Amino acid sequence: MKLLEERIRRDGIIREGDVLKVDSFLNHQMDIDLFQEMGKEFYRLFGEENVTKILTIESSGIGIACVAAEYFHCPVLFAKKSKTKNIAGDVYRTKVMSFTHGREYDVIVSRDFLKAEDRVLLIDDFLANGAALLGLKDLVDQSGATPVGAGIAVEKAFQPGGKRLRDAGMRVESLAKVAALHDDGTVDFC
């Protein structure tokens, strides 16, 4: 998606360790006009999939998912990072490794909101190692619902997440696929 690539070139900031900061428009301050264009594109890609629910993970996927949902006319569900050892059987639960924070989280969704008949589109802002997306897929699999695919804003294609998800049978559509980040501040797209 040209619009997102151009925005990354213009406003993305590259930091040591292959970090791409997009917090001026994507995951801290959020450009809602851009999100609408992204939502339209997700709908162009997945509109025929009869999506009944969009699933994302707190926090930075929520805005993108909610704006996209206006095109799909379906609810959004966000998986929560759980701080409590909830042993009640009312949630689906999985573990997600956060490379940013160097620790593992329990991630949960209520069983009430994922049903076997659901067709679920996963949406997130970033795909790098794939831990979050594989966790979301696991939650969907536990419920018996159908994961129709993953809509990603920015995929770091030089990290293994995309391959992992695709090898797990997921259709992955990334609006911007970063091939390389350079020290001089330039970005190559696939």
Added chain:
Amino acid sequence: MKLLEERIRRDGIIREGDVLKVDSFLNHQMDIDLFQEMGKEFYRLFGEENVTKILTIESSGIGIACVAAEYFHCPVLFAKKSKTKNIAGDVYRTKVMSFTHGREYDVIVSRDFLKAEDRVLLIDDFLANGAALLGLKDLVDQSGATPVGAGIAVEKAFQPGGKRLRDAGMRVESLAKVAALHDDGTVDFC
């Protein structure tokens, strides 16, 4: 706002300790059609305020804020719960007591995205004790920007947050003001 009150009456669940669960449509699973109607109402209330930025706090305010921003045509900024003792001077920082989790959080926003010339609308899903909203107001005050008001989905009017915010000089507009929650599952609105 009748639509939200009716939805709370229909789908809200009352739990011991004056807990009102609205996670089937507001803060876990999110009804985006409802959020659009809420966004329109926020715009009707605050549309003349020349809002340049909407500020919310992760996680459950983000969806409401992003959909509302489509009517205001302005970016959304979300304050982050900080896990790290970041001593760099690049963020505004405040403390917020979470009554749900029984602990205090550091909450931050980047200084890059709140400027003295900004006119900031605060949006959140719930107003009960007011800790989160007062924290957001503190962040805005630190930046020198103007807090034009707070748009709340559900205010628990029998808790002190609304009075605290209004006493601090904030204009507070709540789409549903809960006067009382009863053991038989009924809800009174103001």
